[in-house]
Amino acid sequence: MSSIQHSRFLSALAKQPVDCTPVWIMRQAGRYLPEYRAVREQIKDFMTLCKTPERACEVTLQPLARFPLDAAIIFSDILTIPDAMGLGLYFENNEGPKFKHRIQNMQDVNALSVPNVEQDLDYVFAAIRLVIKELPSHIPLIGFSGSPFTLATYMVEGGGSKNFHRIRQFLYTEPEALQLLLEKLTTAVTGYLLSQIAAGARTVMIFDTWGGILTTESYQRFSLQPMSKIVAKLKQQHPNVPVILFTKNGGLWLREMSDSGADALGLDWTINIGRARQLVGDKVALQGNMDPAILYSTGDRIRQEVAAILDNYGPGSGHIFNLGHGIHPDIPPDNVKILVDAVHELSRTKHMATI
Amino acid sequence: MSSIQHSRFLSALAKQPVDCTPVWIMRQAGRYLPEYRAVREQIKDFMTLCKTPERACEVTLQPLARFPLDAAIIFSDILTIPDAMGLGLYFENNEGPKFKHRIQNMQDVNALSVPNVEQDLDYVFAAIRLVIKELPSHIPLIGFSGSPFTLATYMVEGGGSKNFHRIRQFLYTEPEALQLLLEKLTTAVTGYLLSQIAAGARTVMIFDTWGGILTTESYQRFSLQPMSKIVAKLKQQHPNVPVILFTKNGGLWLREMSDSGADALGLDWTINIGRARQLVGDKVALQGNMDPAILYSTGDRIRQEVAAILDNYGPGSGHIFNLGHGIHPDIPPDNVKILVDAVHELSRTKHMATI
Numbered sequence: 154m155s156s157i158q159h160s161r162f163l164s165a166l167a168k169q170p171v172d173c174t175p176v177w178i179m180r181q182a183g184r185y186l187p188e189y190r191a192v193r194e195q196i197k198d199f200m201t202l203c204k205t206p207e208r209a210c211e212v213t214l215q216p217l218a219r220f221p222l223d224a225a226i227i228f229s230d231i232l233t234i235p236d237a238m239g240l241g242l243y244f245e246n247n248e249g250p251k252f253k254h255r256i257q258n259m260q261d262v263n264a265l266s267v268p269n270v271e272q273d274l275d276y277v278f279a280a281i282r283l284v285i286k287e288l289p290s291h292i293p294l295i296g297f298s299g300s301p302f303t304l305a306t307y308m309v310e311g312g313g314s315k316n317f318h319r320i321r322q323f324l325y326t327e328p329e330a331l332q333l334l335l336e337k338l339t340t341a342v343t344g345y346l347l348s349q350i351a352a353g354a355r356t357v358m359i360f361d362t363w364g365g366i367l368t369t370e371s372y373q374r375f376s377l378q379p380m381s382k383i384v385a386k387l388k389q390q391h392p393n394v395p396v397i398l399f400t401k402n403g404g405l406w407l408r409e410m411s412d413s414g415a416d417a418l419g420l421d422w423t424i425n426i427g428r429a430r431q432l433v434g435d436k437v438a439l440q441g442n443m444d445p446a447i448l449y450s451t452g453d454r455i456r457q458e459v460a461a462i463l464d465n466y467g468p469g470s471g472h473i474f475n476l477g478h479g480i481h482p483d484i485p486p487d488n489v490k491i492l493v494d495a496v497h498e499l500s501r502t503k504h505m506a507t508i
Numbered sequence: 509m510s511s512i513q514h515s516r517f518l519s520a521l522a523k524q525p526v527d528c529t530p531v532w533i534m535r536q537a538g539r540y541l542p543e544y545r546a547v548r549e550q551i552k553d554f555m556t557l558c559k560t561p562e563r564a565c566e567v568t569l570q571p572l573a574r575f576p577l578d579a580a581i582i583f584s585d586i587l588t589i590p591d592a593m594g595l596g597l598y599f600e601n602n603e604g605p606k607f608k609h610r611i612q613n614m615q616d617v618n619a620l621s622v623p624n625v626e627q628d629l630d631y632v633f634a635a636i637r638l639v640i641k642e643l644p645s646h647i648p649l650i651g652f653s654g655s656p657f658t659l660a661t662y663m664v665e666g667g668g669s670k671n672f673h674r675i676r677q678f679l680y681t682e683p684e685a686l687q688l689l690l691e692k693l694t695t696a697v698t699g700y701l702l703s704q705i706a707a708g709a710r711t712v713m714i715f716d717t718w719g720g721i722l723t724t725e726s727y728q729r730f731s732l733q734p735m736s737k738i739v740a741k742l743k744q745q746h747p748n749v750p751v752i753l754f755t756k757n758g759g760l761w762l763r764e765m766s767d768s769g770a771d772a773l774g775l776d777w778t779i780n781i782g783r784a785r786q787l788v789g790d791k792v793a794l795q796g797n798m799d800p801a802i803l804y805s806t807g808d809r810i811r812q813e814v815a816a817i818l819d820n821y822g823p824g825s826g827h828i829f830n831l832g833h834g835i836h837p838d839i840p841p842d843n844v845k846i847l848v849d850a851v852h853e854l855s856r857t858k859h860m861a862t863i
Contacts, residue, residue: 315604315670318801318836318838321799321801321804322804324801325802325804325805325809326804326805365778366778368780368799369778369779369780369783370780402757402778404759404760405759405760405778422723423720423722423723423727423757423760424724425723425724428724444676444726446673446676446677446680447680449676449677449680449681450681454680481673
């Protein structure tokens with residue numbers, strides 16, 4: 154029973170019995186919270202907020218003060234590594250991320266050096282150390298990074314994209330340059346996540362936002378393989394720190410992902426979580442997967458959807474409830490309270506038999 | 509043998525023997541062709557071109573003059589129906605489509621009337637009649653429409669979107685309004701495709717560009733079900749006119765789609781076509797699915813990818829080669845020639861045994 158009292162979230166990741174299904178929310182520290190917007194009134198620049206450990210710590214903890222969430226996630230951005238590589242990350246008018254410089258050819262890749270993560274990304278580890286001091290012991294902190302392919306996508310596109318023509322062109326015309334870029338990023342992400350663990354993160358999650366734009370073959374080579382390498386290196390040093398992989402639009406490849414060595418897979422909302430469980434069997438835990446847009450709806454509808462997802466997952470542990478993507482900035486916080494309470498309340502009976 | 513001489517494309521749709529795998533290309537009449545850009549120099553406004561039957565006919569035929577393609581597709585836009593419903597479709601600076609008015613609530617849906625397609629969309633049928641006169645009899649013309657859900661998405665978003673917050677909010681907060689909108693669109697699309705068939709289209713394709721943003725449950729209810737209704741009505745009147753359904757990012761739902769009554773399913777590039785064939789069995793033909801970005805690459809690489817896709821599909825008929833999405837505007841036309849020739853040449857041996 155002690156692991157349950159320690160952390161529902163870690164128990165579910167290990168597929169150990171839990172008293173109820175744990176829940177956290179991607180982007181739970183963010184613009185939908187008035188207290189977050191108040192901080193952003195003072196610190197207008199997003200990256201300045203990420204780089205100010207005291208304030209990053211403050212916003213990390215904001216949703217935990219409001220809702221009985223089962224995990225915290227360090228407030229940061231998935232693109233800190235390319236920023237540390239000198240590409241000049243910036244955000245303009247609530248639009249997506251942009252880079253001052255983008256990668257166009259082998260010469261650009263050759264010119265990139267793997268960052269000294271300990272030094273260049275110290276602001277992240279400092280924020281983690283501050284959060285750890287404040288968090289109760291049963292609420293683990295999640296560290297994270299973008300996946301190598303996702304970082305490469307932003308670096309080649311120069312920011313977000315609608316059709317990803319540049320990265321897909323790069324893949325077919327400069328495969329060696331892409332391979333080298335991914336190797337550098339794999340080294341950097343590995344070091345970055347190891348340092349986050351050293352600073353106190355008890356789980357790490359790799360966000361592969363754009364692996365889903367690839368063919369099956371390219372996904373395996375350019376996205377899944379680098380992630381699997383990272384998992385293997387993390388596990389060498391920290392066999393007990395769970396790793397979560399999340400490829401958005403990766404529903405077709407769950408079986409392959411479940412062989413990556415990761416402890417859990419994140420699911421977006423397009424796949425039925427019951428079908429996903431059938432695909433991956435007992436190999437991994439599953440995290441997800443409510444459509445964030447449900448939170449625009451009524452309390453009844455939200456509870457109904459929570460019940461359906463819990464039911465689709467089925468009996469036993471191994472499910473961490475979450476949205477299928479980050480929460481939208483215009484969601485009423487009251488609906489998040491309804492969601493979190495519904496997950497705990499509605500899952501309690503089904504776990505009763507197993508503990 | 510006569511059906512083969514008549515049309516490779518129709519034979520493959522019927523899973524009848526062919527001498528080689530047929531090929532056409534989504535957006536084969538488009539900006540990558542200098543002769544198309546020359547027309548656009550004269551007619552700057554995209555919708556004016558669509559609405560001028562002689563010029564729409566001219567650009568429809570342009571790619572056929574260059575490449576030995578096995579089908580033509582009428583030059584038009586997937587959003588002609590909402591335009592005919594009075595939403596005011598326009599295109600600005602090569603950006604995506606936009607509407608002057610967008611649908612926000614039940615009142616807006618109630619105010620929409622189903623267009624009189626025969627009259628309001630006559631420019632499309634006029635263009636089809638012109639094309640039919642020019643096309644050799646072994647090259648069928650494909651008619652098409654956006655799917656009801658895809659049209660609804662554009663109508664609610666007011667144009668394209670990156671995250672589809674509006675349509676997904678609408679779905680959960682105004683499900684009755686969405687249902688009514690889809691019913692009106694289902695009626696309109698059915699009439700529209702019937703009239704295209706009457707004008708001479710020998711196959712019709714429904715483009716469901718945005719069904720892939722939905723949960724499995726919502727996809728079935730809001731996208732697949734309206735499409736299945738359309739297929740049923742078309743088949744009542746024209747049992748021998750093949751229907752192709754294409755849901756982008758629909759790889760998870762191919763099995764359900766194969767029960768829709770459609771003759772063939774379009775595949776984007778994310779799924780391996782061999783795996784897709786395993787999923788759908790013998791129920792439907794498959795169209796696709798090369799990543800359009802391959803066309804940025806070299807002739808050797810293109811031929812290699814064509815061979816891989818033909819090989820993944822495996823023996824027998826039932827495959828129409830295509831890209832997994834529309835061709836990009838900056839592709840060299842010479843690479844399209846290489847692609848089309850490679851499909852015919854590399855597939856010839858594997859069909860030899862069966863005819």
